[in-house]
Amino acid sequence: MPLPLWKDPWLMRITSVRDAVAPISSAIANAYIDFSKMTASVVAVTVEDGAGRSATGYGFNSNGRYAQQGLLRERFIPRLLEAPEAALVHADGGFEPAGGWAAMMRNEKPGGHGERSVAVGTLDMALWDAAAKLAEKPLWRLLADRYRGGEADESAWIYAAGGYYYPGKGEAALVEEMQRYLDLGYSVVKMKIGGAPGTPLRDALKEDVGRIEAVLKLLGGDGSRLCVDVNGRFGLHAALAYGAALEPYKLRWYEEPLDPLDYATHATLAEHYRGPIATGENLFSMVDARNLIRHGGLRPDRDILQFDPVLSYGLVEYLRTLAMLQEHGWSPRRCVPHGGHQFALNIATGLGLGGNESYPEVFAPFGGFADSTPVQDSRIRMPDVPGIGFEAKSALWAVMKGL
Structure with a gap:
């Protein structure tokens, strides 16, 4: 299979981001809310490393907060796709999720975190999954290293x-x-x-x-x-x-x-x-x-x-x-x-x-x-x-x- 024309082992790029909404509904309740209509966002982020290798990382938001599809599609996914390639390279030569995180938070004011922290965190999970896969390591090992x-x-x-x-x-x-x-x-x-x-x-x-x-x-x-x-x-x-x-x-x-x-x-x-x-x-x-x-x-x-x-x-x-x-x-x-x-x-x-x-x-x-x-x-x-x-x-x- 021929390699793509774009080849630079020192650069990374995010080539696609996809999202969906999944139900996690249940009849259970805690002291504050019930979960009968709870949903979650699920995302997939594909990263290519410039030498023809790619990995797809996956993420979802934790329970207790609803799906974030509006925020994801209107703000954070478009920004993530525009992340500068050089910012996505870690000092060890692997993928750097912090570069994608910085791109997502561009033009966001401090404070008033609301639900945007959940949308960004969902994509962040997928970025780390992709980073570990490109390094061919479990995430726990990548973090320890x-x-x-x-x-x-x-x-x-x-x-x-x-x-x-x-x-x-x-x-x-x-x-x-x-x-x-x-x-x-x-x-x-x-x-x-x-x-x-x-x-x-x-x-x-x-x-x-x-x-x-x-x-x-x-x-x-x-x-x-x-x-x-x-x-x-x-x-x-x-x-x-x-x-x-x-x-x-x-x-x-x-x-x-x-x-x-x-x-x-x-x-x-x-x-x-x-x-x-x-x-x-x-x-x-x-x-x-x-x-x-x-x-x-x-x-x-x-x-x-x-x-x-x-x-x-x-x-x-x-x-x-x-x-x-x-x-x-x-x-x-x-x-x-x-x-x-x-x-x-x-x-x-x-x-x-x-x-x-x-x-x-x-x-x-x-x-x-x-x-x-x-x-x-x-x-x-x-x-x-x-x-x-x-x-x-x-x-x-x-x-x-x-x-």
């Missing part, structure tokens, strides 16, 4: 996120769900709380304590194996009331009890609740993350930061966030990204984070990891597949390959 002196974790800690509210779902069904996660190899699980709208606080708290105790009984009474998630629903009064009730159980963490942007109230809660607090999944930039660290009262010896790389402008921005955290005395091991996707799992392994979320039963086919990667004691080893590894997850690849 570029940013961690070649050191990658042997495995990643993961936990099973579930315990959503569902019509007619009582304690018995909740316990059965958690048992399925244990049977899959998870030792740490997460459940939703605070999802009884209109119910007096005292009654809602009593109901949730009963649900928590039922799951703890399954876990042998070990609170370090259970996380609870409020999805930002509480005000300070409810957060303090729940915190006082939860503290004796010594749970793994108390997640997103407050509005994610209410830093002062987080600081007040942290003064009263001695256990670990987890938050950050709904902060979508390094600057917002920095404000949380500066003003949220969080404690670097125990609290967990859940910034999702895809929702927050992608890995290019996430690298800036990790650098900021280091400057403020936080270890990357305190980072456990939201999203339950293979992209964040590669990042956790390659950059030495504290772990990653997992969705064994929800948000199919986007939740979960490669088919051939069993979970053992809430840890998972990465497959040696070039790129992010979508091709090794058959249900997800069936959606992506159409692009």
Whole structure:
């Protein structure tokens, strides 16, 4: 097969970008929203390296935010296709996603991140998938080589996120769900709380304590194996009331009890609740993350930061966030990204984070990891597949390959 006329081994170019919308609808609900009409954007970005080699990278947006087709087609895909070729070359000679990221953010004002961070993050995922494929490496290995002196974790800690509210779902069904996660190899699980709208606080708290105790009984009474998630629903009064009730159980963490942007109230809660607090999944930039660290009262010896790389402008921005955290005395091991996707799992392994979320039963086919990667004691080893590894997850690849 003849090589194309355009040949320059020192240049890269993006030759095509395609997008589609896929449903991830489900009857489940958390304390704030239901997912009955949820959608996701799926993208494919093809990169050519100037010597005739090409790779197609794939991406999608994390759950909890809807498809971004308008933003993608009107602003970010056209800009990405115009990215300067020289800017797409990394110092190691491989593909540089940051060059594409800079092109996408041209003519964008700072602040007011809205949904654009999700659109950019979706394309960023595809750019990193393509970069690793051109390097003929798994993404976790590429990241370790570029940013961690070649050191990658042997495995990643993961936990099973579930315990959503569902019509007619009582304690018995909740316990059965958690048992399925244990049977899959998870030792740490997460459940939703605070999802009884209109119910007096005292009654809602009593109901949730009963649900928590039922799951703890399954876990042998070990609170370090259970996380609870409020999805930002509480005000300070409810957060303090729940915190006082939860503290004796010594749970793994108390997640997103407050509005994610209410830093002062987080600081007040942290003064009263001695256990670990987890938050950050709904902060979508390094600057917002920095404000949380500066003003949220969080404690670097125990609290967990859940910034999702895809929702927050992608890995290019996430690298800036990790650098900021280091400057403020936080270890990357305190980072456990939201999203339950293979992209964040590669990042956790390659950059030495504290772990990653997992969705064994929800948000199919986007939740979960490669088919051939069993979970053992809430840890998972990465497959040696070039790129992010979508091709090794058959249900997800069936959606992506159409692009």
